[in-house]
Amino acid sequence: MITDQQTCMTAVRSRDARFDGWFVTGVRTTGIYCRPSCPATPPKARNITFYPSAAAAQAHGFRACKRCRPDASPGSPEWNARADLVARAMRLIADGVVDREGIDGLSRRLGYSTRQIERQVRAELGASPLALARAQRAQTARVLIETTTLPLTQVAHAAGFGSIRSFNDTVRAVFAMAPRQLRSHSRVAVEQVQTRSAWHHLPLRLPYRRPLRFDNLFGHLVATAVPGVEEWRQDTYRRTLRLPHGPAVVALRPEDGYVAARVWLHDLADLPVAISRCRWLLDLDADPQAIDAHLSADPVLGPLVAAAPGRRVPRTVDGAELALRLVIGQQISTRAARTHAARLVAAHGERIDDPDGGLTAVFPDAAAVAGASDGTLAMPQSRRLTLRGLATALADGNIDVSASADWTSARQDLLALPGIGPWTVEGVAMRAFGDPDAFPATDLGVRQAMARLGLPDQGRAAQDASSPWRPWRAYAVQHLWASGPHEINQLPEQARSHG
Structure with a gap:
């Protein structure tokens, strides 16, 4: 900091x-x-x-x-660029672990004592994990108070407060107003929270640092979208999520200075987690000016950055889902990977009733994939065994591919599984771990782009050629991919310029 x-x-x-x-x-x-x-x-x-x-x-x-x-x-971009204890703790706090599981749950997930975590987090951020979680609850409460008509008792529940008294005391302490005063003083347009059957529908704004180049960001998500789980409709990316208290649907649309989000939840308590995962998915806490300044210094990459500043890394809302999908997509085309994944979703996905139509299921969890039949997994036996092996390891908790994973040990654990090599591991590192220096050197698109730019595209020479891009090689990959004609680099419809 x-x-x-x-x-x-x-x-x-x-x-x-x-x-x-x-x-x-x-x-x-x-x-x-x-x-x-x-x-x-x-x-x-x-x-x-x-x-x-x-x-x-x-x-x-x-x-x-x-x-x-x-x-x-926007959140500090520092937590995106680090893999130490404090950074991992911050990502878990943002995902609501302290609210759901307390400090003991945070300690179990990180593998450190509560005293160690408290000491290191306080030393760097000037506040304890509980205080950081409290600040996050206060921000969620403010958004809901000022932009929705939710009853304040429901706001308290949605923001993660354990009691109305705690909610009132925190809002007064942080904003110098009682919740009712904060609502009455709001000059923000207030929307009615809609409830359709079991769904709560909330509109939100997700801020980001400019510039934001959204064609490859949303283009990648749309081109790889699994039918039933994801869709692109009216310049908006929609997908289902699995959250702690039930399924959810989010709709994300880039606007000038923010991403317009609409969230459908079964339980309002999942709102902070949904916001955190959407921000992570779109890499909204990145510092594009710092990243671009570094990459622009490279004479080969510089012109690509100048032509399209503000590229982000398309991430994921679920590390396990991404890892399984990467294995499904090994050595086949993007379209074929979508077909295989859609078949798996149709057979084993958790069914939902999309309140806005179009989506049908949440991607199956690791346990369901591990038990899927051969008929569902219509792929070569070697890849089927790899997929089941990874799914079993994920379901048993033997491998952590979440945003809070230890990058070094998780890479080693993945590589130890039969059938998983550097391409899959670096894909997980880039999009699930959020490692800004992940570099899938064996990726065909990366190799082709490096060859077009006159750079070595294989082995140690390719790694050496990428060294000037450290520690932002994952962002360099976005520029390399975008230099080619692949569909992941553009939106399927003509879209407006933002950012």
Whole structure:
């Protein structure tokens, strides 16, 4: 995190939005904390304390600025670029693990004692895991209070609060208003939360750092979409999700400065998790200017970056699903992989009644894939054995392919499975782990692009040629893929420019 006085003060004085999410500014004379780009007149340096997180500012008694809404800024891009304990803990906190399982659950998932986790997280972020989870609950509550007509008791439940009293106390402490006051003061357009049968429908906005090049981001998701699980309709990507309290459907559409999201949930308590997974899927917390600046310094890659800044890495809402789909797609075309995956979904997917029509199921979990019949898995026996072996390992908990996985050990565990090689492992690392330096050197599209650019495209020479792109090789891969005519690089319909 950035907390050195000179850098932070320069960002505040220039109202530099690139630093939003990296730190917050606590103003001691007002008791308010702001994002670096706050439009208000910058306070005097002697009255400022910089904090590495909103939770840290809240823990020191500061309230969120009503003008710049620092709690609504994109998340820190630092957690996307790291694989250490603190980064893994932050990704689990964002996914709601502390709210569902407590600090003990966080400890079990990370394999460290609660004391170690508390100490390292507090040292770096200035707040405990519980305080960070509380700050996340407060932000979710604010969004629902200000943008929906949900009864406040349901807002408290959806935001993850255990009681109405805790909800009221937190909202007052963080925003200096009771929930009812916050709603009455809102100048945001409020929408009625629609309930269709068992579904709750909520509209949301997901902010991102500009620029955002969305053709390859959404194009990749659409080109590889599994029928029944995903679809592209009216410039919107829709898909089903498996969340802790039941299935969900999300619809994501890029707009100027944000992604418009519509979420259908069976249980409102799944809202924070749905938001987190959608942000992860679209890589919305990335810092595109820092990434592009690094890649632009390479004379070969520089022109590609200049032509299309702001590329993101298309990720996943479910690491296990992605890993299984990558094995299904080994050594076959994108279209063939979709056909095989659709057959598996039709036979073993969890059926849903899409409230907006079009989608039919949630992708089957690992246990269902492990028990799938040979007729469902109509593929060569060697790949069928590989798929079952991976599914069994995932179902038994022997391999972690979630966003919070230890990148080194998870790679080793995957490579130890028969039939899984570097192409599959690096695909999982890039899109499930979120490793920004993952590099599938054996991928055909990558090799063809490197050859077109006059670079070595095989073996150690290809790895050496990619070294100048570290630690952002996963983003370099997006530019390499986009240099070719493959359908993953473009949307199926003419779309507008955003970002």
